Structures are given as structure tokens and as C-alpha cells.
Amino acid sequence: MIHELPVWFEWASLAALIILLAADLAIVGRRPHVPSMKESGLWVGFYVALALVFGLVMLAVGGTAPAGEFYAGWLTEYSLSVDNLFVFVIIMSRFAVPKQHQQMVLMVGIIIALVLRGAFILAGAAILEQFVWVFYLFGAFLIYTAIKLVAGGDDEEEFKENVAIRLLRRVLPVSKDYDGAKVRTVVDGKKLFTPMLVVFVAIGSTDLLFALDSIPAIFGLTKDPFIVFTANIFALMGLRQLYFLLGGLLERLVYLPIALSVILGFIGVKLILEALHTNTLPFINGGEHVAWAPEIPIWLSLAVILGSIAVATVASLAKTRRTATMAARATGSDEGSDVAAPEVTGPTADGATSPEVAEPTATGRETPGR
Numbered sequence: 444m445i446h447e448l449p450v451w452f453e454w455a456s457l458a459a460l461i462i463l464l465a466a467d468l469a470i471v472g473r474r475p476h477v478p479s480m481k482e483s484g485l486w487v488g489f490y491v492a493l494a495l496v497f498g499l500v501m502l503a504v505g506g507t508a509p510a511g512e513f514y515a516g517w518l519t520e521y522s523l524s525v526d527n528l529f530v531f532v533i534i535m536s537r538f539a540v541p542k543q544h545q546q547m548v549l550m551v552g553i554i555i556a557l558v559l560r561g562a563f564i565l566a567g568a569a570i571l572e573q574f575v576w577v578f579y580l581f582g583a584f585l586i587y588t589a590i591k592l593v594a595g596g597d598d599e600e601e602f603k604e605n606v607a608i609r610l611l612r613r614v615l616p617v618s619k620d621y622d623g624a625k626v627r628t629v630v631d632g633k634k635l636f637t638p639m640l641v642v643f644v645a646i647g648s649t650d651l652l653f654a655l656d657s658i659p660a661i662f663g664l665t666k667d668p669f670i671v672f673t674a675n676i677f678a679l680m681g682l683r684q685l686y687f688l689l690g691g692l693l694e695r696l697v698y699l700p701i702a703l704s705v706i707l708g709f710i711g712v713k714l715i716l717e718a719l720h721t722n723t724l725p726f727i728n729g730g731e732h733v734a735w736a737p738e739i740p741i742w743l744s745l746a747v748i749l750g751s752i753a754v755a756t757v758a759s760l761a762k763t764r765r766t767a768t769m770a771a772r773a774t775g776s777d778e779g780s781d782v783a784a785p786e787v788t789g790p791t792a793d794g795a796t797s798p799e800v801a802e803p804t805a806t807g808r809e810t811p812g813r
Contacts, residue, residue, distance in 0.1 A: 445666055445668075447505075448501070448504060448509060448667075448669065449504060449505075452501075452504050453771075456497070456664070456669075456673060457673075460673070460676050460680075463680070464554060464557075464753075466678065467550065467680070468550050468551070468554065476543055476546075477542050477543055477545070477546075477687075478546065478684065478687050480687075481690060482684075482686055483684040483685075483687040483688035484684075486681065487681050487684045487685050487688055488675065489681075490598045490680050490681030490684070491681060493677070493680075494517055494677040495786035497513070497673070497677065498510050498514050498517070500515050501513055505527045505764075509665075509670060511741040511742065511745060512664055512665035512667065512670050513665075513670050513673065514745060515664045515665075515667055515741055515744045515745045515748060516661040516664050516671060516674035517674040517676075517677050518745070518748045518749065518752070519657070519660055519661055519664065519680075519706060519710070520585070520661060520674050520675055520677075520678035520679075521677075521678040522658055522703060522705060522706065522748070522752055523656070523660070523678075523704070524653075524657075524678050524679060525655070525683070525687075525696075525699065526656060527649070527650060527653050528682070528685065528686050529557075530649055530653075531549065531646065531649075531686060532686075534642065534645050534649065535548070535642075535707070538638055538641065538642045538645065540621075540639075540642055542622060543685075544621070544623070544624045544639070544692075545687075545802060546644065546687075546695045547684060548639070548642050548646060549646065549682070549683040549686055549699055550683055551643045551644055551646075551647075551681045552642075552647045552650065553646070553647075553650070553680075553682060554644025554652075555646070555648075555685060555802060556647045556650035556651055556654070556679060557675065557679060558592040558645070558656065559647065559648075559650075559654075560624055560650075560651065560654050560672075560675050561652045561672060562581050563651070563654060563658055563731050564668050564671050564672050565577055565668060567658060567659075567662055567668075567671075568666070568668040568671070568796060569653045571666060571689070574720050575718065575723060576607075576716045576718060576722075576723060576724050576786075578663075578717055578718035578721075579714075579715060579724075581659040581662065581663065581711075581714050581720045582663070582711045582712065582713075582714030582715035582718060583711070583715070584656070584659060584711070585656065585659055585660055585663070585707045585708070585710055585711030585714065586707075586708055586711035586712070586715075588656045588707050588711075589703075589704040589705070589706075589707040589708035589711060590704070590708075592703055592704040593700060593701060593704045594708070598799065599678025607644055607648045608641060608644055608645055608648065611640070611641060611644055612641065615640070615642070616633070616635045616636060617636050617637070617638060617641060618635040618636065618637050619638075620637070620638075621637055621638055621639060622637050622639075624639060624664060625637055625639065625641040626639050626643070643644050650679075650689055655777040656707065657675075658671070659714075659776050660677075660706070660707055660710045661674060661675070661763050662714075662715040663711070663713050663717075664710065664713075664741070664744055667759065668718040669801065674732075680809070683687070695759055695760060695763040696755070696756065696759045696760050697754055697759045697762055697763065698719065698754075698755040698756075698762070699759065701749075701755060702752055702754070702755030702756075705747070705751045706748055706751050706752075707749065709744070709747050710744070713739045713744065716736045716738070716739065716794060717736075718735060719732075719733040719736035719739075720732060720733060720736040720738060722736075
């Protein structure tokens with residue numbers, strides 16, 4: 444349902460979030476650098492705490508229903524956004540983005556993604572308001588995606604430039620080299636765009652492609668476009684720092700696709716049950732509502748989302764720890780369980796990116812841009 448939250452609260456929240464994003468962009472632009480693990484951890488903690496506080500404010504203003512939906516939507520979007528980081532690693536290496544400018548790339552790409560997602564959310568809300576039966580399609584698509592996450596986990600494909608990037612290259616003159624963080628430069632007296640513009644579009648458009656499953660998923664938890672949009676903002680705001688913080692942990696989350704599959708599958712079933720409960724299609728139960736279709740409460744959705752993420756994280760870390768211990772014993776090392784995990788590609792502790800970029804084999808999601 445769409446909650447009757449105070450108009451002043453919605454406008455004040457959106458204004459505050461826009462100011463926060465602008466301030467974050469200004470900070471990154473003024474001091475380009477590779478963030479340390481400590482700095483990244485503090486920023487991730489700040490954004491997580493901010494989301495938790497926002498949910499509490501929503502609880503005080505609107506009650507338990509909108510607050511519960513916000514937390515469920517935020518956790519779902521955040522967990523799905525972690526999966527995006529695998530492809531972001533590949534994009535950074537594919538375009539050889541200088542390490543000190545990777546923060547700027549991520550920040551601008553995320554802002555582009557938020558603008559595009561905003562349009563996507565408004566369109567989705569309008570469609571759902573007029574055509575409730577679309578929930579059948581959303582639910583079936585999420586269940587299909589959930590199955591594909593598990594079944595397609597061994598597919599390794601390189602990042603391919605999508606239509607937007609290819610069109611950009613054809614239309615605009617792009618230089619071969621970067622010029623700091625600039626998007627325009629002068630080469631032999633000619634004004635050209637730098638590869639930085641292409642990377643901005645790559646990050647933003649790639650995230651939008653991933654939103655094809657995350658947006659229907661959150662609409663399965665709430666129909667309120669304000670909650671959907673704010674949950675997306677909070678999920679994406681900390682993604683830049685999470686990129687540098689996780690680094691080696693990305694490859695250790697081997698069971699993340701299974702957790703995401705459970706979450707998407709659960710929400711897909713929830714959507715179909717809700718569609719049955721409000722059914723108007725004439726070829727299903729004669730166009731009447733299906734009385735036996737249960738409504739899944741938001742507390743159960745929260746429990747499934749939190750439980751799936753927690754179990755997958757603990758199981759993944761235990762498995763990689765066990766694998767490292769067995770490898771150490773097999774090689775006769777005295778290090779035992781202290782042996783490091785297999786080499787990871789992507790951002791390291793100092794933000795560097797290894798020269799050889801492995802495919803994101805820990806996820807089953809398709810590489811975007813096909």
C-alpha cells in the first residue's frame with residue numbers, strides 16, 4: 444500500500460539526501476585519493492547508521508508499516524548492490540581508470556543511476572497503480588532470475604559495452620588518454636571528451652540494467668514510490684566506500700548468489716500471492732479474488748532477507764577458511780589456518796586494482812551489456 448506520510452517529511456527527506464549527495468560529490472572532487480580500509484569502513488558505517496536512523500524517524504512519523512517496508516527494501520537493495528561490485532571491478536580494469544579517480548567515477552556513476560532509477564520507479568508505480576496483474580509478470584521474472592542465479596553460476600563472461608556506451612563512442616569524439624578527472628580535454632588543438640565520460644556512462648547504465656531485477660523486488664515489499672526511492676538512495680550511497688572496503692571479501696562470499704536467489708525467489712512468490720489476492724484476470728478464478736491466497740507480512744520478509752544474508756555470509760567465510768586450511772595442509776605449510784585466501788582481483792586494501800581481472804564467478808548474474 445501507499446502510506447500517507449506527511450508531505451513535509453517526504454520533501455525534507457529528499458532535500459536532505461540531495462544535499463548529502465552533493466556534499467559527498469564535492470568532497471570526492473576536491474580531494475581525489477585512494478581511501479584506506481579505515482576510512483572506507485567509517486564511511487560505510489556512517490551510511491548504514493544513517494539508514495537505520497532514517498528508518499527510526501519514519502517509524503516515529505508514519506508508524507511500523509512504512510518503517511518495516513523501508514528496512515526490508517533497503518536490505519534487499521543493499522544486498523543486490525553488493526553483487527554489482529563484481530562488475531564495477533571489471534569496468535574499472537577494462538577502462539584502466541586511475542586509482543585516485545575511482546571514487547569520482549563511482550560517485551558520478553551512482554548519481555546517474557539514481558536519476559535513471561527515479562524515472563524507472565515512477566514509471567513502475569504508475570503501471571502498478573493501473574495494472575495490478577503486472578505483479579504476475581514481476582513475480583515470474585524474479586523467480587526466473589532466482590533460478591538463473593544458481594543454475595548459471597559457472598558462466599564466465601567478460602564485460603561487454605552496452606548500447607549506450609557504443610552509441611556514445613560513435614557520436615562523441617573521445618581521446619585515448621585520461622586528463623585527470625576531467626571529461627573534456629584538448630589534444631592537438633582539438634577539444635575532445637576523455638574516457639572518463641565513457642566510464643561514467645558505463646557505471647550508471649550498468650547499474651540501471653541490474654535494477655531490472657532489484658526494482659521489481661522492492662515493489663514486492665512496498666508499493667510506496669517514496670519508500671522505494673529512499674531505500675535505493677541509502678543502498679547506493681554507501682556503495683562507493685563498500686567497493687574499497689570489501690576488496691578481498693568479494694571473492695570470499697561464495698554463497699552470496701544462493702542468498703540472493705532465496706531473497707528474489709521469496710519476493711517473487713510473495714508478488715504472485717498478492718496478485719492472486721487482488722486478481723482481476725478473467726481466466727484466473729473467473730476474474731475473482733483468490734480467497735485462499737495468503738498475505739505475507741513484512742516481518743516475515745525481513746526475517747527471510749536478514750536470515751539469508753547472515754547464513755550466506757557465515758557459511759561463505761567458513762568455507763573459504765576451511766579451503767585455505769586444507770590448502771595449507773596439502774602444501775605442508777606451517778601457517779595452518781592463517782594462510783591467506785586465494786588471490787583476489789579488484790580493489791585491495793590500498794584501493795589498487797590487480798592487473799589481471801577475473802570474471803565475477805562468485806555471482807550468477809549475467810554480465811550486463813549484452
